[in-house]
Amino acid sequence: KQEVTQIPAALSVPEGENLVLNCSFTDSAIYNLQWFRQDPGKGLTSLLLIQSSQREQTSGRLNASLDKSSGRSTLYIAASQPGDSATYLCAVCQMRLSGSARQLTFGSGTQLTVLP
């Protein structure tokens, strides 16, 4: 059974710092890995999706890498801002459910606070 672990569970940094969030998974047979952002009481916003054949994806100040063989992904946030404060969730897409449906297995998230 796939297990996804995110470290650290919580992180507090001053504004302007570069930071790295870590995600590890136990089964490397994945279709893709997605990073999501969740604000308190809100739904999930997709940040980056890395296909299993890719090594990294970039969007603005965000860069996500994937090392499928070692079961690791990192989310790098450059020049952090208070507006980046949220919970960041890592999810691996692995199991085929039926037809075109695929199940995501989520980590428990990293709660990020960026201090002004």
Added chain:
Amino acid sequence: DGGITQSPKYLFRKEGQNVTLSCEQNLNHDAMYWYRQDPGQGLRLIYYSQIVNDFQKGDIAEGYSVSREKKESFPLTVTSAQKNPTAFYLCASSIGPGSGYGYTFGSGTRLTVV
């Protein structure tokens, strides 16, 4: 804009009541899902549907039911058989293999038992 709409945002259920959470998407995605989120835990899959008139149980389906009569709609009913329904419920849809099975989520419904 394309997206997923969940309603209501907040829902209160009395003991013994059934309640239905709405989920509508205009993304033309075939697959739709319901996840449950509890504090400090990851999301867990309740039900999913790959196509109209088809749905399957996920990891924690007991006490829940769904229907998929239209491609755009995937309502979730929380029945009185669900003993601990207080949670945050998220609906999602995913695009097919051409775009790598990327997921889109709605804004969620918070259900509280009173």
